[in-house]
Amino acid sequence: QTTALTYSATTNSPTTYSIVWNTSPANTFAAVTDQALQPGSVTLAIPSGTAAGTYTGTLTVKNANGCVSAGSPFSVTVNPLPQGSLTANGPFCGTSAGQLTFTASAGTGPYTIVYTENGGPNITATGIASGTGFIPFTSPINSSTTYVLVSVTDAFCTRSSGFTNGTAVITINPKPDAPVPGTVVQPTCVNPSGSITLNGLIPSVTWTIRQSNGTVQQIYTGSTPSFTVSNLAPGIYTFTVEQISSCPSLPTAGIEIFAPVTNTWNGTAWSKGSEPLITDAIRFSGNYSTTGNLNGCSCTVDPGVNVTVNSNHTLTITNAVNNNGGTLTFENNSSLLQTANAVNTGNIIYKRNTLTRRYDYTYWSSPIVRTPIFTLHDLSPGTLADKYTSYNPNASWVIHYNGNIEMIPGQGYSVRGPQYFDIVTPGTQTATFVGVPNNGTIPVALVGIEKWNLIGNPYPSAIYADQFIFDNADNLYGTLYFWTHNTTPGTGGTAPYKYNSADYAIYNITGSVLIGDMDSEGAESPGNQTAPSGYIAAGQAFFALSKTNPSAIFTNTMRVPGNNSQFFKTTANNKTNLERHRAWINLTNTEGAFKQLLVGYIEGATNSWDHNYDGISLNGNPYLDFYSINEGQNLVIQGRALPFDESDIVPLGYRSAIVGEFTIAIDHTDGVLSNHAIYLEDKVTNTVHNLQNSNYKFTTAIGTFNNRFVLRYTNGTLGVDDFQSQNNSLYASVKDKNIRLNSDVDLIKEVSIFDISGKLLYNNKKVDNNELQISNFQSGNQVLILKVTLENGKIETRKIVFN
Known part of the structure; x- marks a missing residue:
């Protein structure tokens, strides 16, 4: 390239010129000697590749006479080519507006930019300042547009190649659909956090969900069509989703997670205006006495507040019970039922009444724990010092002097009545348990294999005996033995004593046997007259025979509301839906001796020994025992296989310490045996007697007799080839x-x-x-x-x- 060096005011008619270039700065300019002088200017050649800068030299002219002028210094400035980069903002999300930017690194602005869009014709933009966005453009969403520089011209030069960055790409991404809120699970007192399910996500594509709750944000990633955001504290939440980084959807509408509902009793009314629902957190800020059953999710008692759950009422709480310094009292026969394995805090007062005499023993179990420990002496402070005992299967009864042993949940204990109680006339003993109520799964260590263990209900509510038996089938034989604890020899009558047998009431899946209702036979003190039939009351201990496993298990699933009104047994409602055909047979005398056995044809039983259906006699009655016999076992309860076979024969045996007349009678029946003949065969008198028609009386000596009686359902031997009914039809x-x-x-x-x-x-x-x-x-x-x-x-x- 060239540039013009102008001159003026010449004299004496110069015709040629010469140029000498200074060597600094270094250059490659060529010297000029005696070149023809053009009017007004001379042309200077700028060598290719000359660096930008200012170069100096000297110009002389000469005329035809050979005269040379004095030298005239001059300078030439070489400007740099413009240089820079083309960039694009973005990527853009769901919009089509964007800008290009030329950022100069050399040159003097403003600039003229020539560029192409996606290889199209040249487009010129003028007056562009360095670093300033230009060229508003519109492109389709979900597209990319490529821009390429053709040339950049500043005030002096034009560059057409070699740009620092001559290409820019503008990307416009589609904005994804917002997630669709689905199921919202609100917190409860059981689970204090909520959850929100988001639907409408693109499956098989990795997405990111951004959760916002005020200033708190959380990010989740996944690739499923729906996603549940859990562990949400109360608050309002919005959510966006993005499949491409920095291109989020619009946010969802705010979704509120509410705090659990608390229904507070202030001493006169509930804060919700009605009694709590099972989903409500119950709070007592004022004194309260129940008028019926009460349900809630949790229960809190404020300091100084007195709450009483009255007799036969149940407080059902899903989660925890927290007493923060008030009193929470459960009167006799009331219940605290909890379903979740929550940790309780603070003490309750749980009362348990039982009729007892001074010399009666009661089997107890504690529904609470306490620090300092709750002892047998705390349970019955009026008991004589050496009458507090527990049972060691390897060493029988163990005395705990002064009752100074802690009551361990699930363990059973035997405690005699208070010393100030009457010997003959029973009185009401109120055991008051004070401590934190037991809840959740409670294992109880068993001692030995094939050993009798004294264990007990560890909860302040009744438990369902059938569920306990089934759940512990690997740990225990399925017959439970309850000490009746309220008998003593009486006086009067025709004999020196009347016998109210201090025996065990017995329960298993087949059914139960009671201790005696002798009013119809003339006894004045009939003893405990209701058989255990499905529920184990709070505070009740019982004997069970261990198998091989090291522990028995109590769980909340065994617990039931109500059914807590009798100590050692409850009402006669059995909840297991099994086919049963049963007969309860009593052996009695007129002086009050009593023993009952049960033979039942029941679903699940066989005609062999069955752990959950057969119960052996503990022989705890010193005067009388009565049992059926199978495989060498004396059974107070015997379950037999279905279907009922009227040709079945069941041997009976008894033991008597009394000489005299006894009566064998049907107490009651159910199923097909309610309308079927039941015969007693006496092999001594060679008599077959229908017990459905009348009782059978006989006389016995003292001793054990296992070959005298047989229970049967026909009055003779039937053949096996052709069986006929009683009416031959x-x-x-x-x-x-x-x-x-x-x-x-x-x-x-x-x-x-x-x-x-x-x-x-x-x-x-x-x-x-x-x-x-x-x-x-x-x-x-x-x-x-x-x-x-x-x-x-x-x-x-x-x-x-x-x-």
Whole structure:
């Protein structure tokens, strides 16, 4: 390139010129000698690659006469080419507006920019200052536009290549849809945090969720179509989602997580205007006395406040009970029922009444723990010093002098009545437990294998005995023994003593037996007259026989509301939905001796020894024992297999310390045995007597007699080939693998066939005929039991030998 060096005011007609360049700064300018002088200026050649800067030299002119002028200094400034970078802001999220920016690193602005868009024609932008955005543009969302510099011109020069950065890309990302709020779980006193489920997320694409609650933010990542944000404290939350970094969706509307509802009793009214719901946190800031059952999620008693749960009322709390310095009193027969394994704080006062005499022993278990420890002496401070005991399966009863041993939850203890109580007339003893109420899973160490352990209900509520038995099937044999604790020899009558037998009431899945109701026989003190039948009261201990596992388990799932009104036993409502056909048989005399046994045909039992269905006699009655016999065991409760087989025979035995007349009688029956003959066979007198018609009286000597009586359901021996009912109206026979049933009177409604183990081999529920023939019945050679239901509802059984 060149530049013009102008001159003026020449004299004496110069015709040529010469230029000499200074060597500093270094350059490659070429010297000029005697070049023809053009009018007004000379042309200077700027060598290619000359660095920007100012260069100096000297100009002389000469005329035709050879005369040379004095030198005239001059300078030439070489300007730099403009240089810089083209950039684009963004990426953009859900918008189409953006800008390009040229940032100069060399040159003098303003600049003229020539560029292309996506390879299109040249576009010129003029007057652009360095570092200033320019060129507003519009591009489609979810697209990328590429811009390329063609040239940059400043006040002096133009650059057409070699830019620091000559390409810029503007990206516009789509804004994702906002997440769709779904299920919102609000906090409760059980779970004080809430959760929100967000739906509508793009599956199989990694997304990021941003949670905002005021100044608190949390980020979650995942790739599922929905996501649950948990552990949310009360507050208002919004959420955005992004699949591409820095391109979030619009936020959701605010979603509020509420604090759990607290229903406060101020001494006169509830803050919600009504009694608490099971979801409410209950708070007592004023004194309160229950008028019925009360439910809540948690329970808090404020300092100085007195709360009383009255007799037969239940306070049901899902989570924790916290007494912060008030009093929370449970009167006799009331209950505290908790369902969650929460940790309680603060003491309750739990009262338990029992009728007792001075010399009566009661089996106790503690529903509380306390610091300092709650002892047997705290339980019964009026008991004689050496009458506090626990049971060691390896060493029998252990005396704890002055009752100075802590009551461990789940362990049982035997404590005699207060010394100031009467010997004959029972009085009400109120045991007052003060401590933190037990709750949650409570393991109780068992001592020994095949050993009797004294354990007890550890809760301030009743527990369901069937659930306890089933849950501890690997730990314990399934029969529970409850000491009746309220008997003593009486006086009067025709004998020196009347015998109210200090025996064990017994319960298992088959049922229960009681100790005695002798009013009809003339006894004045009938003893404890209600059999345990499904619930174990708070504070109640009992004996159970260990198997091999080291502990028994109590859990909240065993706990029930109410059913806490009798100590050692409760009402006769059994909740297990099992088929049962049972007979309770009593052995009594007129002086008050009493023993009861139970034989039941029950779902799940077999005709062999069953841990949960058979209960052995503890022989705790010093005067009398009465039992059925199976596999060498004396059983006060015996469960037998279904279906009921009227040809079944059950041997009975008894032990008597009394000479005289006794009576064997049916106490009560259920199932098919309510309307079926029940015979007692006396092998000594060769008598078969129907106990459904009347009681059976006999005379006995002192001793044990295991071969005298048999319980049966027919009055004679029946053959096995063709069994008939008592009215000879139903016939069963088998020939050539064909089974035939005929009913002369009633239609046959249903027929089931079992093997002797109780396995169902055949069932027809819609016979609706007087006759049924089952052809080519597939069975091996064995005895089969036919259970036949007639149209009138009566159930008959027949036994055949199939061969």
